[in-house]
Amino acid sequence: MLCSTLSGVSALDPEKVVEAALREPTEELLTPDRLKSLVENGVPLVHYIGFEISGLVHLGTGLISMQKVADLQSVGVKTKVFLADYHSWINRKLGGDLDVIRRVAGGYFKEALRVSLRIVGGDPDKTEFILGSELYEKLGLDYFTNVLRVSMETTLSRVRRSVTILGRSESEALSFAQLLYVPMQVADIFSMGVNIPHGGMDQRKAHVIAIEVGEKLFGYKPVALHHHLLPGLQLDASDWKKLVEAKNSGDKELFRETLVNIKMSKSKPETALFIHDSEEEIRSKIGRAFCPAGEVEMNPLLEIARYIVFRNRKEPFEVVNKKTGERRAFNTYGELEEAFRERLVHPADLKEALSRELAEILAPARKHFTEGPGRSFLEEIKELRITR
Ligand SMILES: Nc1ncnc2c1ncn2[C@@H]1O[C@H](COP(=O)(O)OP(=O)(O)OP(=O)(O)O)[C@@H](O)[C@H]1O
């Protein structure tokens, strides 16, 4: 993973870094060549991913996001997690109370992301957690100047079009501060010297602005990395149809926008499986999830199988037919998908097997938040008002 150079200083291996960056759940890397050349030129790599502080951490925000952090750690990239307290306040999360947001950021949120990173094989002690307000306090006028610089290079209509990065739509009544959120997120990247900004596909508009203004304003162009968004569990059939049509139309923008509206989201708890859900909750949520027989396109449960269950899997995944008792073992996600398409696996049996697997994968988070030191944090956040 790390190569030794003649000077004895360890350097990163360009091929390995690009391979780790491209590995699933990555959906887009802008661009692999630029990443490779950064490594070849010995530029230190600094990654970050940011989170709004609100609601509970789910499979998408926790596990999928942290998988990429683990991948990058494994090839020696410095990783940072940004706890965006000011952005959450601007976006009126947790009742719009900044003190509560800050407390939850350093408490529940940090713990939940740390345990998620551990579950996917990363090392939470090797990731730096940064609270937005602390960074802004430290940088003072320099941060404000960075926000202004980005704003001067970005048009109002571009900012309006980018409010999807805060889960809003252009047609909503937005405060001026919600518009300011966009240049702030771009300024965060440069204020921390980050050259690999990372987020789900819904964050790409901020990163594309950063790529466009970076060279001129800050002397470098970041390499943006976007991961796949897990759909919500409770798709209704018409939303699902729209999504499949958008995917098959080849119109990438339409597909992205359709998916953003139905992704697993912490402010729509019915769509989400949380990392500390009990075994009964897992079983009941998976049991109620949308999973049409034989449908392999945008099937939320197959997506969980592909991106989470099969990710670091060594042993086969077993599905038992409840009616006949027949057992089928799958070594790869492709085998499972094929059998599901051929209706050799019934949704009810897939649900059973997935519930069992997820309960096991999530056991460390459940333990941490119900029996361990995270318990009081979870109790606190469950009592708070989750505002969207
Ligand atoms: N369903 C998902 N699958 C994968 N990644 C996700 C998913 N939802 C959010 N993320 C990613 O997690 C990071 C934090 O997102 P965010 O805090 O907006 O989560 P959220 O659940 O959508 O919350 P909210 O409902 O408050 O918007 C972003 O990079 C985002 O792309």
Ligand SMILES: N[C@@H](Cc1ccc(O)cc1)C(=O)O
């Ligand atoms: N926009 C991100 C949160 C975020 C805020 C600021 C950042 O610098 C990065 C990410 C989200 O909705 O989850």
